[in-house]
Structures are given as structure tokens and as C-alpha cells.
Amino acid sequence: MNKKTLIGIVIIAIFLAVGFFAFMDNKVEYANFKKATETHKTCQVKGSWVREKESKFDAQTNQFTFYMKDENGVEMKVILDGAKPNNFEMAENVVAKGKIKDGHFHAKEVLTKCPSKYEGTGEDIKRN
Amino acid sequence: MGNLLLNIAFASALLASICYFISNGGKEKFIRYGRMFYHIAAVLVISSAAYLLYLIITHQFQLTYVWNYSSRDLPWNLLISTFYAGQEGSFHLWAFLTAVLGVFLLSYLANRDIEIKSSNYKEKYEPLVMGLYSLILSFLAFILVIKSPYLMVWESFPNDVAVGFVPEDGRGLNPLLQNFWMTIHPPVLFSGFTALAVPFCFAITALIKNEYSRWMKLGLPWTLFGGMILGLGIMLGGYWAYGVLGWGGYWGWDPVENSSFVPWIVVVAAIHTMVSEERTGKFKKTSLILCITAYLLVLYSTFLTRSGVLGDASVHSFVDPGQEVYLFLIVFLSLFGGGGIGLVLFRLKSLRTAPSEQQSQLLSRESALFVGAITLCAAALVIAVGTSWPIIAKGTVEPEFYNRMNLPLAILIASINGFSMLLKWRYSEEKQFLKSLYIPLGFTALITIVLVIIGVRDFIIALLAAAAFFALFINLEIAYRIFTKDKVKAGPYIAHMGLMILFLGIIGSARYSEEVNVSLPLNETKHALGYNMTYKGATPIKGDEEKFHFNVIVEKEGRGFLLQPVMYYSEYSEGVMKNPDIANLVVKDLYLSPMALETPQDFSSSDMLSLKKGEEKEIHGMKVKFVNFDMSKFDREAMQEGKDNKDNIMGAEIEVTMDGKTQKVIIEQKITSAGAENIPSKISDNDKHTFYLLNMSVSGESAVEIAVVNDSIPKSDAPETLVLTASIKPFINLVWGGTIIMVLGFFASLLRRYRLIKSGHRKAERNTDSSSGHSKNGSRKKKSHLQEQD
Structure with missing residues (x-):
């Protein structure tokens, strides 16, 4: 084996090792609220906004609070660092990324999913 | 009528492909059929696009697509852009651009092939390249056949409306898309996707022919074009996100951004190995594999972003395109992927035994370029794995992963770029090389010390800045020398300078940005980030009375200016939409992103x-x-x-x-x-x-x-209060400026390559009657000609 190949292999090995650890640190798993409570790690929960319960933006802390119900029907208070996301009202589903803290889900990011709204439905067309 | 156009277009493209493939066997007249069918297919695809555009402009809301994405109140430029606001239309845009580019490709190939006599028929590139390209066009047309934009509302909603029903107005365009960038970003990005098909076809053709000298020369200008236009398209998207959507940054490592970024990195790597191959004859395999991979990644990106598999992982919204399109995308991808990889494996032996010259020296430009290309591929791999994670396992990856992995790779890329410029092709004298390093390294050390003094205390960031300055200095020096002689030849160096400036801009704007939340009660001055800010109330926007400017007077040291972030209630989104406003202060941006307006309420x-x-x-x-x-x-x-x-x-x-x-x-x-x-x-x-x-x-x-x-x-009795996120983005202009310089560098290289090929072509035309083995001589001559020029 010549020197060049050896250097190459060493570099690739280092790269893969660094990549592996960085990856394990930053992996976010899909979960539900039950699982999130158990792991205490950052995870991603899909669910829907509970419209009946209060939702508000606190200007002092720049946090948006709302209630979310996961796919198993478990309800939890979610505090998002930031304002109410775009398209929040029309979202069919929301995906919150964060972790459980002091009995609520502290989200760093909330994605809104509103596929059906981008394409009209039979109901929409009847209104015309 | 639209469906008919698309059906025939699909059939003609397929026929063109078949005729071209037959013609490759030696039946020369089939080339004419191939050309004819290709042109028919292109004209039909273009006509169908024109027809769809006509239907949109004339508000034919009986078409589900038109009803779904447009409305009467849209200004003309946004009305046109509703063409590609939905899945069907964006596939149509892609097919349209592919059809148009193919017309140029066809004439380019036909002209280049003239120099080849019919006795050397097997060396012609047009049959196979156009055969493959037509096949791609037919695939895109087929997607439109199964997912047609020409469905009528009563076909889409048979249970809800009667045949012949014409809605009064359409549902309108998503307000997030209603701005200037919507009219320009998607077409440019799709042009990039389209252009990457060309190097793919060239590489596959070379593998089928088992001939590896012409493809690279013919394909390089197209590869450069693809790299330029895709890079531009990606950054236009970045500017959109930054300037209008108020995401605060131009890049968020979102799957949609990543999936177009990965092919770009790979195509840039391909350009570098192709240039090395041109000079030294090495890295044939690598260039071929990279060109093939770049287009496969485009297809993979389409699959990721269109199939709905990333539905939970991205801020972009995905619509499930339906089972047929999903399956067809998989077929499309696996056919081209399987074919490409299979061919490389099949030809592995002859690629290996290809007359590669002696092993490259470690201290040579080609070795440096190769290591650089590998580093680029490593970055591509990191991003591709991270982006694909949601389909590999149930989970996503934090943006931090990409930052952490790509930072050292960027340092490597910048340093290798700098070193490679000081190295000669094939072999460099060690002493001479070290000597040439003195001045650039001295300069870099000086700048780095200055940076540390003014406050860059993060080691790895300082390292990236140092590497970027090092490469910038070396490229600037060379570019200046060349530019005074022949402007277009400075292309690569200009492009490198652009990238390094972009790196510096990223360091400034990402690592050293500051952000605070400010609550501004009406007419009350608050201090934030060194500025006095006063909210002066909201005014409706002229011509768009439902949207409001929130007027904020920003003042520092007696100099004041007005910033007007926008908020409005969108009926489409059933929510409040927000747009930031930015003050460009040359060395930094002051970025005001509105969060909320708190009005005094009767009851708490x-x-x-x-x-x-x-x-x-x-x-x-x-x-x-x-x-x-x-x-x-x-x-x-x-x-x-x-x-x-x-x-x-x-x-x-x-x-x-x-x-x-x-x-x-x-x-x-x-x-x-x-x-x-x-x-x-x-x-x-x-x-x-x-x-x-x-x-x-x-x-x-x-x-x-x-x-x-x-x-x-x-x-x-608090007055109304505007809540904002204010941030300072230092040196963000370097991000945009660097991008523009890089694109200009690409453009200059492209121009030069094109001229070279043209002049080579003219030369060949003059020599047409020389000897029967002329083409081989010709290509060798061209090669020496190239070397003379540098």
C-alpha cells in the first residue's frame, strides 16, 4: 500500500468517526408526548392544535403558547420560542421540535403542515 | 387540447429517442428522423406550456389547476408565476425548459459532429446524447400525462360540481409566494436542474461508446452552465427567504434547500476533475461518476421533495402527488441510477486500463484538485445523509449537524483551493512551492492577527476566515495578472474569489449576528442594538390597502431612517402574514422582523x-x-x-x-x-x-x-405595542456580492470554453479534407492548442 492511499484511508476514517459522533448528537427522533416525557431528549412530535384552548403570544419572553394533541390523543401545553408560525391557523397538522421541560413541551421550532389547503377541495369549489 | 399536445409530445420524444438509438447503429438517415421527432416533441411541449399560460392569463377557472393557484386580482407577473405554483405546473416548467435547452443541445451537437466523417460514424455524439436526452424529455412529458394540469373542475370533483361549471374566481396564490422572487427563483432553479441532464447524457454516452476523450470537452461548457445557473437559483431562493419570508436567514439547512445544494456541490466537483482530466488525462472515472451522480441527485431531490416522504421534516409544504407519480419517480430514478451505475461497473476494466499516465505526484495541481473534489463530495455526502434521514429512520437531523460537519470541510476546501493555485500541473518543485507560499501566508497571518484583535475569538471560525483570506489573496493575485491580458481567462479565479467572499460573508452574518426582541409602544423610543427605535403607527400600503406598513423610525447618532415591516391578515392562510424590512448599511444589515401587534384590550x-x-x-x-x-x-x-x-x-x-x-x-x-x-x-x-x-x-x-x-x-391603558425581533447581520452584503462574483466567474469560464470549442470547430472545418484519421489528430491538436493558450 502506498503512502497516498494510507493517508487517504486515515483521513476518511477520521471523517467518518467525526461524522458519526456529530450525527448522534444531532439526531432528532419522531416521538409522541408519552415517549418525549420518557426520553427527555430533543424530539419531534406530530399532532394537531387544540383550538378550543387558549393560545397566546407573550411579547416579554417572545414565546408563543398553545395546546397540542398528539396522534395518540395526548394533550400538552407547548411553548414555542418565537412568534406564531406562518399558516398556523390553516394547518391541519403541526410538528413541534423540542423537549419536555417542567411539564410542558418546550419547542424550538414548530412546522405547520397544510397540504390539503394548497389544493382546493370539493367543499371549496361548491362555495363558488 | 392540452392533454392531446402532451400525449403527442410524449410519443414524439419517445420516438426521437428510439430513432436516435437506431441511428447510432450506423443507419444515418435515422438521425434526421430523430431530429425531426425531437423538434416535434419540443414544439409540442412549448405549445402546451404556452396554452397553459394562456388559460391562466385568461382566467379559465374551469381548469382545476388554474382555479387552484390563481385568481383575478393577481398582478401580471404573479399571474404568470402561478404557472409553476403547483406540482403539475412545476413539472411542466421543468419539461418546458428541458425541451428548449434540448433544441440548443441538438444544434450544438450537430455542429460539433460535422467534423466527423461518416466513415468514423461511431464517433458521432449526437445519436446517443440526444437519444438519452429525448428519453429524459419523454419521461418528463409522461409525468405530465399521468398528472395533467388540464383537468377540469368537474373531473376533479365529480361529486361536487356539474359538468360545465365555471367558478367565478380562483382560490388565489399562497401569500407566501406573492412576491418578486416567486417570478424568478423557480425558473432559474429548474434551469439548473435541466442543465445537469446534459453532462449526464454525455457521460453515459462516453461509457456506452467506451471512448473517453470527446465527452469531456463537449460536455464541459454545459457542466459549467449547469453549475452557474443552479448556484444562482439556490442563492435567489436564499435571498427570498432572507428578504421577504422573514426566516431571519438565507439558509436553514431545510431538506428542500439541501436537496438542490447537493447536486450543485457534486457538479462543482465534476468541473474540477474534468479540468484535471483535460490537462493530464487522469480522473476519467471520477469525472464520469460525478457527472452521472449530479443528475441522479437532481432526480433524487425531486423524489424527496415531491413524493411527500419528507412531509414532517421541512418548512416547505409537500403535497402528496398520488401513487402513480410516486411510483413513476421511483422508476425514473432507479432506471437512470441503475443504468448509470451499471455502465460504470461494466466499463470498470477499460476505465482502469485506459492509458493514464504515470501516478500523479502529491505536489501537483491535479492531486490538489482531486483532493478538493473529494472534500466537496464529503460535504455532499454529509448533507445528503442528513437530508435523507427521515426516510432511512424515523427522525430528522438538527441544523447544527450540518454546521459542525461542513465548517471543517469549508476550511479544507478554501485551503486546498489556495494551495492548488500555487501548484503546477503534473509536478511541482517542492522548494519553489514553499517559496511561493511566503507572501500569501504572510498576508494571511497578518489579517488573522487583525481579526483576532478586533474580536474573532472562536478558533475554528478564525481558521476558516484565515483559509478564505489565503485563497482570496492568491486568486486575486492570479486573476489580476490574467485579467489585464485576457478577461475571460480569469473566470475560474474570479469564481473562487466569489466563493471565498461568500465564506467571509457567511462567517460575519451567521456567527456574528446579534438578535434581540423589542417591544415598541406607540411613539415611545426604545434602545436596542445601538439604535433608537420608535414605532410611529401603522399605515395601509398604497394599492394594497389590506396590508399594513408598521412604521419604525430608527435613529443612531443623529442619522435616522424609516423601516417598514409588513403584517396583514390573509384570508387564504386564515392568519397573520409577516414580512421583514431591512436597512442595508453597507457593512451590515439591520433586520426588523415583525412578531405581533399588541392592541389594548377591553378585557385581559x-x-x-x-x-x-x-x-x-x-x-x-x-x-x-x-x-x-x-x-x-x-x-x-x-x-x-x-x-x-x-x-x-x-x-x-x-x-x-x-x-x-x-x-x-x-x-x-x-x-x-x-x-x-x-x-x-x-x-x-x-x-x-x-x-x-x-x-x-x-x-x-x-x-x-x-x-x-x-x-x-x-x-x-397601555397603547398599542409593536413587537419585533431586531437583528444585526454583519457583512451580509459579502454573501450576495460573493454569489454575484462567483456567477460572473462561472460565466467568464463558460464564455471562454465556448469560444475554444468554436475555434476548434472552425479549425476542424478547414481541415476537413486532410486525412481519414483526422479526427484523432484534430482532438490531439485541440488539446495542444488548449495548453498553448494557458
Whole structure:
């Protein structure tokens, strides 16, 4: 084996090792609220906004609070660092990324999913 | 009619492909058929695009697609851009661009192939390249056949509307897409996707022919074009996100961004190995593999972003395209992927035994370029794995992963770039090389010391800045020398400078940005990030009265300016849309992103309560129960007759339990022509609580919303308050400037390559009658010609 190949292999090995650890640190798993409570790690929960319960933006802390119900029907208070996301009202589903803290889900990011709204439905067309 | 156009276009493209493949066997007249069918297919695809555009512009809302994405109130440029607002249309845009580019590709190939005599027919590139390219076009047309933009509303919604129904107006364009960048970003990005098909076809053709000298020369200008236009498209998207959408940054490592970035990195790597191959004959395999991979990644990106598999992982919204398209995308991808990889494996032996010259020296430019290309591929791999993670396992990857991995790779890329410029092709004298490093390294050391002094204390960031300055200095020096002689030859160095400037811009704007939340009560000056900010109220935007400018006067050291972030309620989104406003202060941006407007409310939320019938809740230390509605004062007739001028009173009966005593209270709301008016009620005159009826829902489950106010607590009379996130983005102009310089560098290289090929072509034309083995000589001559030029 010549020197060049050896250097190459060493570099690739280092790269893969660094990549592996960085990856394990930053992996976010899909979960539900039950699982999130158990792991205490950052995870991603899909669910829907509970419209009946209060939702508000606190200007002092720049946090948006709302209630979310996961796919198993478990309800939890979610505090998002930031304002109410775009398209929040029309979202069919929301995906919150964060972790459980002091009995609520502290989200760093909330994605809104509103596929059906981008394409009209039979109901929409009847209104015309 | 549209469907007919698309069906025939699909068939002609397929026929063109078949004819071209037959012609490759030596039946020369089939080339003419191939060309004819290709042109028919292209004209049909273009006609179909024109027809769809016509339907959109003339508001033919009986088409589901037109109804779904456009409306009468859109200005003309946005109306045109609704063409590609949905899945079907964006596939159509892609097919359209592919068809148009193919016309140029065809004439380019036909002209280049003239130099090849019919006795050397097998060396012609047009048959196979165009055969493959037509196949790609037919695939794209086929997607449109199965997912047609020409569906009528009554075909889409057979249960809801009758045949022949024409909606009055369309649903309109998503407000997030309603801006200038929507008209330019998608077409440019798709042009990049389209262009990467060309190097792919060239590489596959070379593998089929088992001939590896022509493809690279013919394909390089197209590869450069693809790299340029895709890079531009990606950054236009970045500017859109930054300037309009208010995401705060130009890059968020979102799957959609990543999936177009990965092919770009790979195509840039391909350009570098192709240039090395041109000079030294090495890295044939690598160039071929990279060109093939780049287009496969484009297809993979389409699959990722269109199939809905990333639905939970991205801020971009994905629509499930339906089972057929999903399956077809997989077929498309696996056919081209399998074919490409299979061919490389099949030719592995001849690629290996290809007359590669002696092993490259470690200290040579080609070795440096190769290591650089590998580093680029490593970055591509990191991003591709991270982006694909949601389909590999149930989970996503934090943006931090990409930052952490790509930072060292960027340092490597910048340093290798700098070193490679000082190295000669094939072999460099070690002493000479080290000597040439003195000045650039000295300069870099100086700048780095200055950076550390002014506050760059993060080691790895300082390292990246140093590497970027190092490469910038070396490229600047070379570019300056070349530029004075022949402008276009400086292309690569200009492109490198652009990238290094971009790196510096990223360091400044990402690592050293500052962000604070500010609440600005009306007319009250607050201090943030070194600026005095005063909110002066909202004004409706001229010509778009439903949107509001929130006027903020920003002042520093006597110099003031007005920033106007925008917020408005969008009926389409059923929510508040927000756009930032940015002050470009040359060395930095002041970025104001609106968060909310807090208006003084009649009741604070802690005073409000909603109760279902029979429900009891606690508030301010008492129990409140909603017993029933009280309609005794309600005049039903007046309501029915629509006597708006007559006041009407609705009421509810509640039970209040305080200090063990339960009392009945009637709370009422007066309905007047001006709206609802809340009438205060009290348990007794000397009780400090006042009760109000705010809302009642009579239909469905009976419920009321009430307010209980403790009068002894003074009501705050705060004025309306604008809540903003203010941030400083240092040196962000370097990001845009670097991108523009890089694109210009690409453009200069492209121009030079094109001229070279043209001049080579003219030369060949003059030599047409020389000898039968002329083409081989010709290519060798061209090679030496190239070397002379540098």
C-alpha cells in the first residue's frame, strides 16, 4: 500500500468517526408526548392544535403558547420560542421540535403542515 | 387540447429517442428522423406550456389547476408565476425548459459532429446524447400525462360540481409566494436542474461508446452552465427567504434547500476533475461518476421533495402527488441510477486500463484538485445523509449537524483551493512551492492577527476566515495578472474569489449576528442594538390597502431612517402574514422582523372565562356556573325582520358562589346597529366584581364567554405595542456580492470554453479534407492548442 492511499484511508476514517459522533448528537427522533416525557431528549412530535384552548403570544419572553394533541390523543401545553408560525391557523397538522421541560413541551421550532389547503377541495369549489 | 399536445409530445420524444438509438447503429438517415421527432416533441411541449399560460392569463377557472393557484386580482407577473405554483405546473416548467435547452443541445451537437466523417460514424455524439436526452424529455412529458394540469373542475370533483361549471374566481396564490422572487427563483432553479441532464447524457454516452476523450470537452461548457445557473437559483431562493419570508436567514439547512445544494456541490466537483482530466488525462472515472451522480441527485431531490416522504421534516409544504407519480419517480430514478451505475461497473476494466499516465505526484495541481473534489463530495455526502434521514429512520437531523460537519470541510476546501493555485500541473518543485507560499501566508497571518484583535475569538471560525483570506489573496493575485491580458481567462479565479467572499460573508452574518426582541409602544423610543427605535403607527400600503406598513423610525447618532415591516391578515392562510424590512448599511444589515401587534384590550385574558351549559369554573376566588340563556328581553321579530336600527338584548343566567354563598346574576349584551355592547352587571352594588357577557353560542353546544373584572385593580391603558425581533447581520452584503462574483466567474469560464470549442470547430472545418484519421489528430491538436493558450 502506498503512502497516498494510507493517508487517504486515515483521513476518511477520521471523517467518518467525526461524522458519526456529530450525527448522534444531532439526531432528532419522531416521538409522541408519552415517549418525549420518557426520553427527555430533543424530539419531534406530530399532532394537531387544540383550538378550543387558549393560545397566546407573550411579547416579554417572545414565546408563543398553545395546546397540542398528539396522534395518540395526548394533550400538552407547548411553548414555542418565537412568534406564531406562518399558516398556523390553516394547518391541519403541526410538528413541534423540542423537549419536555417542567411539564410542558418546550419547542424550538414548530412546522405547520397544510397540504390539503394548497389544493382546493370539493367543499371549496361548491362555495363558488 | 392540452392533454392531446402532451400525449403527442410524449410519443414524439419517445420516438426521437428510439430513432436516435437506431441511428447510432450506423443507419444515418435515422438521425434526421430523430431530429425531426425531437423538434416535434419540443414544439409540442412549448405549445402546451404556452396554452397553459394562456388559460391562466385568461382566467379559465374551469381548469382545476388554474382555479387552484390563481385568481383575478393577481398582478401580471404573479399571474404568470402561478404557472409553476403547483406540482403539475412545476413539472411542466421543468419539461418546458428541458425541451428548449434540448433544441440548443441538438444544434450544438450537430455542429460539433460535422467534423466527423461518416466513415468514423461511431464517433458521432449526437445519436446517443440526444437519444438519452429525448428519453429524459419523454419521461418528463409522461409525468405530465399521468398528472395533467388540464383537468377540469368537474373531473376533479365529480361529486361536487356539474359538468360545465365555471367558478367565478380562483382560490388565489399562497401569500407566501406573492412576491418578486416567486417570478424568478423557480425558473432559474429548474434551469439548473435541466442543465445537469446534459453532462449526464454525455457521460453515459462516453461509457456506452467506451471512448473517453470527446465527452469531456463537449460536455464541459454545459457542466459549467449547469453549475452557474443552479448556484444562482439556490442563492435567489436564499435571498427570498432572507428578504421577504422573514426566516431571519438565507439558509436553514431545510431538506428542500439541501436537496438542490447537493447536486450543485457534486457538479462543482465534476468541473474540477474534468479540468484535471483535460490537462493530464487522469480522473476519467471520477469525472464520469460525478457527472452521472449530479443528475441522479437532481432526480433524487425531486423524489424527496415531491413524493411527500419528507412531509414532517421541512418548512416547505409537500403535497402528496398520488401513487402513480410516486411510483413513476421511483422508476425514473432507479432506471437512470441503475443504468448509470451499471455502465460504470461494466466499463470498470477499460476505465482502469485506459492509458493514464504515470501516478500523479502529491505536489501537483491535479492531486490538489482531486483532493478538493473529494472534500466537496464529503460535504455532499454529509448533507445528503442528513437530508435523507427521515426516510432511512424515523427522525430528522438538527441544523447544527450540518454546521459542525461542513465548517471543517469549508476550511479544507478554501485551503486546498489556495494551495492548488500555487501548484503546477503534473509536478511541482517542492522548494519553489514553499517559496511561493511566503507572501500569501504572510498576508494571511497578518489579517488573522487583525481579526483576532478586533474580536474573532472562536478558533475554528478564525481558521476558516484565515483559509478564505489565503485563497482570496492568491486568486486575486492570479486573476489580476490574467485579467489585464485576457478577461475571460480569469473566470475560474474570479469564481473562487466569489466563493471565498461568500465564506467571509457567511462567517460575519451567521456567527456574528446579534438578535434581540423589542417591544415598541406607540411613539415611545426604545434602545436596542445601538439604535433608537420608535414605532410611529401603522399605515395601509398604497394599492394594497389590506396590508399594513408598521412604521419604525430608527435613529443612531443623529442619522435616522424609516423601516417598514409588513403584517396583514390573509384570508387564504386564515392568519397573520409577516414580512421583514431591512436597512442595508453597507457593512451590515439591520433586520426588523415583525412578531405581533399588541392592541389594548377591553378585557385581559386572565379575566375571561368560557363556560358550557351547566359547567362551573373558578375565577378570582369565586365559582361561576353557567345556568341558562336568558332571552326574556330578546325581540325575535325585530331580529327576523332585520330591523337593525332596533336595539336588542340577549342575556345569560349565571350562578356565582363566593364565601360559601351562591347568588344568581343575569348578565346581558346589547346588540345595536354599531355592534355588541357589554352591559356591566354586579352581584350587589358594593361588590368589587363586575360581570360582562362577551359571547354566546346558541347553535350546537350551548356556551358563553364571560368576563369577571376586579374593579379594585386599576385597568392598564397601555397603547398599542409593536413587537419585533431586531437583528444585526454583519457583512451580509459579502454573501450576495460573493454569489454575484462567483456567477460572473462561472460565466467568464463558460464564455471562454465556448469560444475554444468554436475555434476548434472552425479549425476542424478547414481541415476537413486532410486525412481519414483526422479526427484523432484534430482532438490531439485541440488539446495542444488548449495548453498553448494557458
